[in-house]
Amino acid sequence: xxKTPARLTAKPSWLLGQVAVHAHRLAADGFAAVGTRGYHxxxxxxxDEFGAASQADLGRRVAMxxxxxxxxxxxxxxxxxxxxxxxxxxxRRNIVTLTKEGAxxxxxxxxxxxxxxxxxxxxxxxxxxxxxxxMLARLLAHHRQD
Amino acid sequence: xxKTPARLTAKPSWLLGQVAVHAHRLAADGFAAVGTRGYHxxxxxxxDEFGAASQADLGRRVAMxxxxxxxxxxxxxxxxxxxxxxxxxxxRRNIVTLTKEGAxxxxxxxxxxxxxxxxxxxxxxxxxxxxxxxMLARLLAHHRQD
DNA sequence: TATGTATTGTTGGTGACGCCAACATTGGAA
DNA sequence: TTCCAATGTTGGCGTCACCAACAATACATA
Numbered sequence: 469x470x471k472t473p474a475r476l477t478a479k480p481s482w483l484l485g486q487v488a489v490h491a492h493r494l495a496a497d498g499f500a501a502v503g504t505r506g507y508h509x510x511x512x513x514x515x516d517e518f519g520a521a522s523q524a525d526l527g528r529r530v531a532m533x534x535x536x537x538x539x540x541x542x543x544x545x546x547x548x549x550x551x552x553x554x555x556x557x558x559x560r561r562n563i564v565t566l567t568k569e570g571a572x573x574x575x576x577x578x579x580x581x582x583x584x585x586x587x588x589x590x591x592x593x594x595x596x597x598x599x600x601x602x603m604l605a606r607l608l609a610h611h612r613q614d
Numbered sequence: 615x616x617k618t619p620a621r622l623t624a625k626p627s628w629l630l631g632q633v634a635v636h637a638h639r640l641a642a643d644g645f646a647a648v649g650t651r652g653y654h655x656x657x658x659x660x661x662d663e664f665g666a667a668s669q670a671d672l673g674r675r676v677a678m679x680x681x682x683x684x685x686x687x688x689x690x691x692x693x694x695x696x697x698x699x700x701x702x703x704x705x706r707r708n709i710v711t712l713t714k715e716g717a718x719x720x721x722x723x724x725x726x727x728x729x730x731x732x733x734x735x736x737x738x739x740x741x742x743x744x745x746x747x748x749m750l751a752r753l754l755a756h757h758r759q760d
Numbered sequence: 761t762a763t764g765t766a767t768t769g770t771t772g773g774t775g776a777c778g779c780c781a782a783c784a785t786t787g788g789a790a
Numbered sequence: 791t792t793c794c795a796a797t798g799t800t801g802g803c804g805t806c807a808c809c810a811a812c813a814a815t816a817c818a819t820a
Contacts, residue, residue, distance in 0.1 A: 470674040473659040475724070480731055480743070481637045483750035486677060488634035489778075490757040491627045496805080506805075513619040524768060528616040531632065533808060538770060560768040560815045578621070585626055591756040592749060597626070600749050603742055604629035610737040611636040635807075642776080652776075670797060679779060684799060706786045706797040 491588050498580035504573060507532065507540045509581070512549065512574040515566035522561040549573050637734050644726035650719060653678065653686045655727070658695065658720040661712035668707040695719050 476482040492506075499505045510530035514521065518529070527537040541564060544550040549570035555561035566574075589597050622628040638652075645651045656676035660667065664675070673683040687710060690696040695716035701707035712720075735743050 470671060471664070472675055472677070473656075473663040475659040475663060476656065476676065477751070479727065480747050480750070481641050481727070481734055483747055483754055484630070484634050484637050484734075485641075487750050487753045487757070488630050489677075490754070491630050492805085493778090495627050495631075510619075510622065513621040517619040517621060518617070522768075525616060529618055530622065531618070531635075532806090534769070535771075535809085536807075558768085558816070562769070581625065581627070588627055588630075588757075589753070591752050596749055599745060601626050601629055603738060603746050604626070604633050605623070606737050607633045607735070608629055608636070611633070611734075631806095638776085639807085668797075678777090680798070681780085681800075682778075704787070704797085708798070 491584075494584045494587055495581060498584045499577060502573070502576040502580050504577050507536065508544060508549075509574070509577050511537070511540055511544060511564075512566065512570055512577070515550065515564060516571060516574055520563050520565045522555065522558075523564060524561075526564060544570070547573075637730075640730045640733055641727060644730045645723060648719070648722040648726050650723050653682065654690060654695075655720070655723050657683070657686055657690060657710075658712065658716055658723070661696065661710060662717060662720055666709050666711045668701065668704075669710060670707070672710060690716070693719075 495506065499509060510532060511526055514526050514529045521529075523537045523541065524534060526532070527534050532540070541550060541552060545552055547569075548567055551565045551567055552562045553565070555563045589600070592600065641652065645655060656678060657672055660672050660675045667675075669683045669687065670680060672678070673680050678686070687696060687698060691698055693715075694713055697711045697713060698708045699711070701709045735746070738746065
């Protein structure tokens with residue numbers, strides 16, 4: 469394997485990005501195995517945990533643009549994993565609901581994704597995994613503001 | 615700020631991906647400020663550290679697909695940051711060389727990127743930063759094989 | 761009450777990255 | 791000599807992040 473420039477290797481942003489690429493590949497493979505993908509999983513997760521919600525709320529919860537939520541819901545609704553009905557109390561909004569089949573699909577994706585975490589963190593001890601996720605969570609919280 | 619599903623928050627792959635998104639945004643802004651972008655920086659870095667190289671070698675060093683190296687070199691050569699000459703010893707290959715101006719551009723990008731590291735890791739202590747980059751480096755080394 | 765401001769869903773588009781298939785040319789191994 | 795591998799190139803695709811504009815609707819405040 470050819471050597472990577474130290475200029476890159478020394479930069480946390482490079483390491484983060486490259487590890488994220490591998491993580492994304494693992495996750496995408498896991499998702500594909502059950503016929504879904506990242507955006508779908510995000511929406512299904514939010515619906516399962518917080519119940520029915522408007523599209524804008526969904527987007528804010530899972531860090532997706534409004535327009536991407538629309539496209540994703542079109543696909544999910546096409547597979548009957550989700551239902552979209554107008555909100556009678558606010559006619560700008562839709563109320564998005566998780567269907568039984570959607571919940572089942574989420575469960576399948578979840579199992580695939582659990583395996584991914586193990587593969588991703590294989591070289592780290594349990595204590596190291598905790599330390600890593602703790603620091604990442606702090607970084608994310610910090611950057612989600614401002 | 616709306617709450618994110620625990621299903622996501624609990625997954626290292628999610629945290630990694632989201633932090634990487636913020637890191638990428640910071641880096642892209644820094645790069646844009648000096649008129650460049652990630653792919654350019656990778657190529658310039660490899661040329662600066664290892665000297666002239668073939669396109670295939672460049673791609674392997676900085677984890678870029680052959681075809682993406684071609685496009686990037688077209689742009690870099692268009693700005694005279696790089697020169698592409700046929701290799702007399704192997705007529706399949708090109709020898710790519712960093713120009714004076716290319717080295718200057720690299721230096722500018724480097725300064726921008728150094729600032730990004732600080733912004734990215736702001737919430738972490740020096741010891742934590744080391745621990746984080748150490749673990750990320752191990753993960754990357756592990757996943758670069760197989 | 762009227763008027764302006766914000767939010768929502770939607771459409772359509774852009775860009776960075778990562779990746780794949782195919783091809784002609786060339787080098788090297790069997 | 792024959793087959794296999796590597797190289798540069800073209801052209802395409804998918805995911806994710808993001809932006810601008812629009813009409814409809816809600817809300818605040820003057």
